[in-house]
Amino acid sequence: MRRHDYDTAITATLRHLDPAPRTDLTEAEIERADVAFARIVATPGDEPAAVEPDLPRRRRGRLLVAAGLAGAAGIAVPGVLLLGGGTAYASWTPTPEPLSDVAAAEAATTCRAALAVRDRGERVAVAERRGEWTYVLLAGRGTEAICLMPDDLVGQEDPANHREEGFFGSYDPDKAGPPTLAPDRIDETTSAEGSTDEGWFTWSEGYVGSDVTGVTVHTSSGLHIEASVTGNRFAAWWPSQEQSSDHPAETWSYTVHLADGSTRRTR
Amino acid sequence: MDSTTSSPREREQRFRDIYDAAYVDLLRFVRRRVHPSHAEDVVGDVMLVAWRRLDDVPADLSGARAWLFGVARKTLQNTRRREDRHDAVAVRLAEVRQGPADSGHQPDLVASRADIAAAWPLLSATDQEAIALAVLDGLTAPEAAAVLGISATAFRLRLSRARRTLRRRIGSTVDDPQPGRAAPERSPR
Numbered sequence: 001m002r003r004h005d006y007d008t009a010i011t012a013t014l015r016h017l018d019p020a021p022r023t024d025l026t027e028a029e030i031e032r033a034d035v036a037f038a039r040i041v042a043t044p045g046d047e048p049a050a051v052e053p054d055l056p057r058r059r060r061g062r063l064l065v066a067a068g069l070a071g072a073a074g075i076a077v078p079g080v081l082l083l084g085g086g087t088a089y090a091s092w093t094p095t096p097e098p099l100s101d102v103a104a105a106e107a108a109t110t111c112r113a114a115l116a117v118r119d120r121g122e123r124v125a126v127a128e129r130r131g132e133w134t135y136v137l138l139a140g141r142g143t144e145a146i147c148l149m150p151d152d153l154v155g156q157e158d159p160a161n162h163r164e165e166g167f168f169g170s171y172d173p174d175k176a177g178p179p180t181l182a183p184d185r186i187d188e189t190t191s192a193e194g195s196t197d198e199g200w201f202t203w204s205e206g207y208v209g210s211d212v213t214g215v216t217v218h219t220s221s222g223l224h225i226e227a228s229v230t231g232n233r234f235a236a237w238w239p240s241q242e243q244s245s246d247h248p249a250e251t252w253s254y255t256v257h258l259a260d261g262s263t264r265r266t267r
Numbered sequence: 268m269d270s271t272t273s274s275p276r277e278r279e280q281r282f283r284d285i286y287d288a289a290y291v292d293l294l295r296f297v298r299r300r301v302h303p304s305h306a307e308d309v310v311g312d313v314m315l316v317a318w319r320r321l322d323d324v325p326a327d328l329s330g331a332r333a334w335l336f337g338v339a340r341k342t343l344q345n346t347r348r349r350e351d352r353h354d355a356v357a358v359r360l361a362e363v364r365q366g367p368a369d370s371g372h373q374p375d376l377v378a379s380r381a382d383i384a385a386a387w388p389l390l391s392a393t394d395q396e397a398i399a400l401a402v403l404d405g406l407t408a409p410e411a412a413a414v415l416g417i418s419a420t421a422f423r424l425r426l427s428r429a430r431r432t433l434r435r436r437i438g439s440t441v442d443d444p445q446p447g448r449a450a451p452e453r454s455p456r
Contacts, residue, residue, distance in 0.1 A: 005369060006434065007430055007434075010383065010430075010433065010434070010437070011402050013379070013380055013383050014360070014383060014398070014402045015402065015403065015405065016361075016380055017360040017361045017384060017387075018299070018360075018361060018382060018403050019299050019359055019361040020295035020296075020298035020299050020358055020403075021295075021361075022291075022295070025290075025291060025294075029294075029307070031305075032307055033286075033290055036307070036310070036311045036314065037283070037286055037314070039311075040311070040314055040315050040318045041279050041282065041318065043315070043318070043319075077384060097349055118308060141345065142342070142344075142345025143345070171314035171315075173313075173316060173342060173345075174312075174316060174338075174341060174342060174345060175345070215320075219340070
């Protein structure tokens with residue numbers, strides 16, 4: 001038998017062994033596909049202008065910046081965002097309060113539920129509170145979820161139904177792995193601006209080298225923020241303003257605190 | 268970037284079209300590579316990426332499908348990677364029900380399902396992946412190459428090598444064709 005025919009025969013046999021042969025979706029599968037579709041299109045697309053026109057007057061927050069992502073490998077998806085009015089994070093503090101393990105686990109559960117993503121074994125990389133707001137960063141193998149939420153949302157039985165009370169989340173199903181860092185370096189992997197009903201904020205997060213014990217963020221608006229540093233990660237968020245001609249994009253730099261007591265300024 | 272969708276409604280409609288047209292094929296692609304209980308979750312993740320990067324999704328359906336498969340493959344790599352994210356993604360075959368009826372049902376087949384099912388796990392993930400993209404996922408060489416991020420020529424070579432390896436693995440149970448003969452390799456367009 002010629003090799004061509006032989007391969008054709010093998011191909012035919014392989015098709016009989018297809019573990020996913022052509023078939024129609026079941027009713028249950030169709031229903032789940034429809035639910036997934038609705039969940040996906042409820043998140044803003046990648047064009048900021050595209051999520052605005054049909055919205056009511058209440059301001060809808062959105063991801064404006066995803067700086068420092070490695071090409072198209074990282075995609076941050078705002079889970080939900082919200083509403084206008086309110087005071088601008090009056091309770092916010094430049095120094096974070098770490099969460100207990102129990103509180104962090106509860107925040108992680110709420111974050112996943114609010115984002116409607118399942119637990120893929122992500123660990124709590126950072127969990128902090130600033131005033132009445134809880135921030136949690138969940139890092140997994142290839143996935144990453146970040147949530148900023150009012151403390152009283154944490155622990156709600158059905159947080160997805162309470163997102164209107166103020167919540168900002170992002171989920172990245174395709175997160176690049178940790179960078180290789182010199183011991184005294186940090187790498188900001190993501191920064192984003194968004195809004196909740198209390199106004200606009202900026203968050204940044206990334207990795208720290210093994211000698212880094214602390215990170216301070218200095219913003220062009222004059223804030224000095226102590227980031228949370230846990231393991232090889234750092235994260236911080238702070239109140240900001242919507243970009244406009246009067247308020248051009250905010251910039252910030254870092255002071256890196258090292259184990260030997262020295263500091264290093266970046267950017 | 269192929270096109271820019273202007274209004275939110277157009278954008279959602281375009282995504283709806285892609286979603287409806289490619290969902291089943293994408294689900295099948297993923298089911299060949301992960302436990303079926305996880306497949307829908309993976310498809311959801313892939314479609315979320317497509318929604319976020321809608322302007323990157325090729326306009327034609329076959330191109331869009333290959334693009335989605337590529338994202339799915341990367342998602343699967345990420346979920347299973349430890350150190351090396353460039354690992355190929357292994358492909359499983361259906362269970363073979365052993366019995367005398369196996370080859371009897373398909374008298375025209377050179378190698379029985381059991382022969383191939385036994386040889387398949389002996390292939391490297393790279394070989395499995397090349398063959399599966401062409402035979403099971405039904406992609407052309409350029410489409411499969413796009414999924415893997417390599418050139419069409421490189422894919423054809425990879426497929427050719429994978430087929431040769433599979434033939435050898437099956438060879439212990441069936442007559443091997445003349446191995447040194449320069450017969451043309453079959454490969455997708």
